[in-house]
Amino acid sequence: MKKKGKSRKCPFCHILFIPCGNNVHRQKYCCGTDECRKVSHRDSSRRYRESKRDDRKWKKEECERVKDWQKQHPDYWTRKKKRKIFLPTHSYVISPRHKK
Numbered sequence: 537m538k539k540k541g542k543s544r545k546c547p548f549c550h551i552l553f554i555p556c557g558n559n560v561h562r563q564k565y566c567c568g569t570d571e572c573r574k575v576s577h578r579d580s581s582r583r584y585r586e587s588k589r590d591d592r593k594w595k596k597e598e599c600e601r602v603k604d605w606q607k608q609h610p611d612y613w614t615r616k617k618k619r620k621i622f623l624p625t626h627s628y629v630i631s632p633r634h635k636k
């Protein structure tokens with residue numbers, strides 16, 4: 537008897553999984569961990585942006601959307617930097633290349 541669901545290997549965590557339901561043909565990553573879902577999302581949004589690369593109207597709208605978002609979240613970048621302080625200091629290697 538032939539198996540119904542074909543298993544696939546997740547390119548991120550390398551486990552075998554069976555794509556679910558109506559997403560069988562497109563699902564590349566498993567949905568086991570948060571990291572796989574994040575990578576999957578990043579990958580699909582990158583592909584989406586690439587497909588829109590020659591679309592000037594979309595680019596303009598996207599640019600405005602991002603600018604609006606930045607206006608609404610002016611502390612986003614500083615907030616992200618502050619979070620990095622929690623890294624353990626002993627594994628902190630400051631590359632001399634960053635200094636000039």
Ligand SMILES: [Zn+2]
Binds near residue numbers: 550
């Ligand atoms: Zn995975």
